[in-house]
Amino acid sequence: GENVEQHPSTLSVQEGDSAVIKCTYSDSASNYFPWYKQELGKRPQLIIDIRSNVGEKKDQRIAVTLNKTAKHFSLHITETQPEDSAVYFCAASGSARQLTFGSGTQLTVLP
């Protein structure tokens, strides 16, 4: 089955700096890659996703890149703000519809 690895597990950045979180996946059949943000005590919420026919997608301060050959994808957050502090999960999905999640990254944006 699919295996997703996520790095780093914790990340601290100064407000205004950029944050990058990286994930690798094992199943070459995976074709959908969402990123979820989970604030403390709240539900995971989708912040951006990318499908395998696209190499990059951007939504304001958030961008995701996908390298299918290398089987890795990354989340980029620019101009970070304190409200970006949360746990971020990458995930992969393919013929098996369920999401296989990475282990999560605790992002802390320092004011």
Add this chain to the structure above:
Amino acid sequence: EAGVTQFPSHSVIEKGQTVTLRCDPISGHDNLYWYRRVMGKEIKFLLHFVKESKQDESGMPNNRFLAERTGGTYSTLKVQPAELEDSGVYFCASSQAPIGEQYFGPGTRLTVT
């Protein structure tokens, strides 16, 4: 539009007892998923319903877990008898399309003592 709801939000039970978790998906979403996050680790898949049918239950840990979705609306996840290692946050998610955004519920925090 109401989001995915789960009940209860918290449950504390003793080892050996039974607990039933409920999930109400977004209306019209045929796909319903159960996930579990244990002790701050990754969110792990348990099973997937399409309407009332179990599409994939490969993530169910053992036969102490029973999920149902009668009528293809809400779903229940029963743990009987509960063990200490069953503690964690149980999330339900639903989606309209087979591949695409899954909308998560707020989760049920289960503590087995």
